[in-house]
Structures are given as structure tokens and as C-alpha cells.
Amino acid sequence: MSQHTEYQPGEFQWSFLLPKYWGIWIGIVCLMILAILPWAIQYRLAQLLGNLAFNSMKSRRVTTLRNLEVCFPEWSEAEVHENARQVFVDQMLGVFETLNAWYCPQWFKGRTQVEGLEHIQQAQADGRGVLLLGTHSTLLDAGGYVCAQYFDPDVVYRPQNNPLLDMLIYRCRATIYGHQIDHDDMRGLIRHLKNGRAIWYSPDQDFGLKQGVMAPFFGVPAATVTAHRRLLKMTKAAAIPLYFYRTGELSNPQYKVLIEPELLDFPSADEVADATRTNFIIEQQLRIAPTQYMWFHRRFKSRPEGYDSIY
Template identity: 80%
Template structure:
């Protein structure tokens, strides 16, 4: 469903009240009800929905299993299956965590810790912008909320095709992020970095070789985006790794935000070396909580001539 040409993110339109949108409004009300449920019910629902998704989303399950086989060859076949199932469970639990971040943020009080905040503060004190190198976590926007308790993050986002959904998500995220930047708005991204903002950016998906290079990811050649190199070169921003994850007992979870020292010499003159170094950072992060990552994306789908097909 194309958006009207005059549509502005977060803007309400009277057309949203038309019958064709009623099912979405009903769904949103249902999600808001889920957001106020006790956590004991939420995480049990998340586990049940995750098991259901693992069972019936055959293509996603196959991709997840294949990714884990490639990236964790030390795991047995049973460990791969168990962890693949947990990926789906963590994703569904992440939906409830995001709903809590949007509608019941007080639930996170006393559950969040941070490490390395000084690296962002120091860079901004020097007048630099900060490009936060992160991952596509199953925590979704809950991760952004964790960060927002300690600093003001901007986020790069892809607009929804449905204008009502786009408005609702944009407004929910506005309570978390200082600014939301359309992924096509390169000028806005550059401007905010030059103005000293901290922007969450995830260079961890396969967008082909028009936007990247082949570089090892968990030892497997993968198409790796290089757009962040151009951003860093244009803005002189600091590249700072960011990772957040859930830990402890699921019945009483805790959350940790890990900020690492700025990556030195990024960008360098060698884009393959830069991509390799960034991938190594992401690998190290993912090993902390392997199942809290969206492994159901086809990370190794681009296979140039001479590379074997993996899916």
C-alpha cells in the first residue's frame, strides 16, 4: 500500500479512520493489552509463540539452522536445533519487551546496567558524532530504550509501506529515540553526525556487493556493507561498538548495554580490511548471547562466481 506523497512521518490523517484500517486499529488495541500483562504471562506467551513459529515458519527455520551450522561448527546437530528454536523464542519475547518499552517502560526500572558509557561521552565532548555499530537484535526497540536511559540515541529506520502502521510505530519510537532518520535520508544522517549525535547503525546484513565487499563473518565469506566507511570519512565521527542483551533468569531478566572503545583507523584505505574488522566486532558481540540475534535473515545469500551456494 503506497504512502500518499504528502505523508509526513508520525502525522495523523483522517483517512486512517476508514474501514480499511479498522483491522490495524483492533490489532494495536490488542497489542496494548498484551503490554500491560504481567511479565510472567508475557514471557510464557513469548515462549509458546516462539515454539509455534519455529514449527511452522519452515523457510525461516531452515535459514536459521543453516546460519548456525555455518557460524558455530563446534556445535552438535542437537545444539544447533536447540539454539535455533531459542532464536525464535527470543524473537517473540523481544516483541513483548518492545511493547513494554513503548507502553510500559517502568517495567525496566532496576533491570538495566551499562558499561563503557564514557566512550560516547568523551567523543561527544570532543565535538564528534558517534556512529554506534550494532546488530539486529531480537530485543528490537527495547534495546533502544535501554540505551536511552543513559544517552540520547538516534536511529536509522526503514518506513513501513502502510502509512497507519508507519505513523503508529514512528510515534512509539519517538518516546525512545531523539531522532528517527529515514534510511534514504543520507543528508540527514550526515548532518546529525556532524552535529555530534549518537546514531545506532547496524552493518550486519547482506545487501549485495553494490553496497559492500566480501569479507569473512564467522569465517564464512559474506557480503558486508561499507556505507559506514563513507559516513565516517565525511563526518569524522567516532565508530563505537554497541551491544545490548538480556541475561539472567527469564522469570526475572536483567539487561546490559555494552559500549566498547572507538574502533581505531576506521575508515582505513582498505575497505575489505575495514569490513573484516567490523565483522569481527559483531562476531564477538554475538557470542555473548548467540540466540538474541536475527539469524533467520539470509546472511550469506550473496555468492559471487566461484563461491558455493549456502542456502
């Protein structure tokens, strides 16, 4: 009698050779071909595909437009529309940049810089783990790769529903991150923090009030997760804001990692005050490169009682 063994992330299964997966294999080959194209072609393709996505993905477009209207009331209607379109272009650029990070990492040579690395180094020298408070950037794993040129990051991830895609992405990310920690694996997350690891964690999405509290984000009440407060209390890790973004002309981009000083007196006894503080930090980061954020997520889907729906 054969004994069932639990699937391990990144593990190949013979079932991946079945016909139902052939389309994905063909798609992966196409992506690898795209990864070896010159950047001059890649960024023009990204512009074409980004504009196509903006025009065809109505629900995502409407969400993006509404998020930008709410968060940047100083922008005119034309500015909101143009920046919303650029969000989709930046997302497609991020796909190509991620492919480069996975398959052609030498492309980034001479294009990266870091500011504030000493904040991570000091915390780890003191024997503490580091929880890097970041955002859902359109740079995707390209940002992780740039970070990995200066320190050894781990990442919290959500497994893909398709097991073949999950295996392929996990293996590609293994070349960038020291460890990949399932978002449901709290024990693993705690263990790595206690072992002094630096872990990229993004507390910037709306998971409802069962996992958070209402706190202002760009001046608008938003459901804000509080799980990182518990992690920091249990592990005594340092909370250090992290932001990475693309700079310069698209024809010759540069990539910068901004590491801010450790948050002192964090977490405090007030979870709403901590959530407000976290949101303000993320807001200040996003103002550096507003369109390099996944604004097509419904950041304000949870609304306080008596407030109208934003979407």
C-alpha cells in the same frame, strides 16, 4: 484547488479511519493489552508463540538452522536445533519487551546496566558525532530504550510499507529516540552526525556487492556493507561498537548495554580490511548471546563466484 502536501513521518491521516485499516487498529488494541500483562505471563506467551513460529515458518526455520550450522560448526546437530528454536523464542520475547518499552517503560526500572558509557561521552565532549555500530537484535526497540536510559540515541530506520503501521511505530519510537532517520536520508544522517549526535547503525545485513564487499563473517565470505566508512570519512564521527542483550533468568531478566572503545584508524584505506574488522566485532558481540540475533535473515545470500549457495 487543494494543494498536495507531503506526508510527514508520524503524521495522522483521516484515511486511517477507513475500514481497510480497522483490522490494524484492533491489532494495536490487542498489543496494548498484551503490554500491560505481568511479565510472568508475557514470557510464557513468548515461549508458546516462539515455538509455534519455529514449527510453522518453514522458510525462516531452514534459514536459521543453516546460518547456525555455518557459523557455529562446533555445535552438534541437537545444539543447532535447540538454539534455532530459542532464536524464535527470543524474537517473541523481544516483541513483548518492545511493547513494554513503548507502553509500560517503568517495567525496566532497576533492570538495566551499562558498561563503557565514557566512550560516547568522550567523543561528544570533543564535539564529534558517534556512529554506534550495532546488530539486528531480537530485543528490537527494548534495546533502544535501555540505551536511552544512559544517553540520547538516534536511530536509522526503514519505513513500514503500511502507512498506519508506520505512523504508530514512529510515534512509539519517538518516546525512545531523539531522532529517527530514514535509511535513504543520507543528508539527514550526515547532518545529525556533524551535529554531534549518537546514531545507532547496523551494518550486519547482506545488501549485495553493489553496496559492499566480500569479507569473512564467522569465517564465511559474506557481503558486507561499506556505507558507514563513507559516513565516518565525511563527518569525522567516532565509530563505537554497541551491543545490548538480556541476561539472567527469563523469570527475572536484566538488560546490559556494552559500549566498546572507539575504533582507532577507522576507516582505513582498505575497505575489505575495514569490513573484516567490523564483521569480527559483530561476531564477538553475538557470541555473548548467540540466540538474541535475527538469524532468520539470509546473511549469506550473496556468494562469491565459484561458491555453492548456502541456502
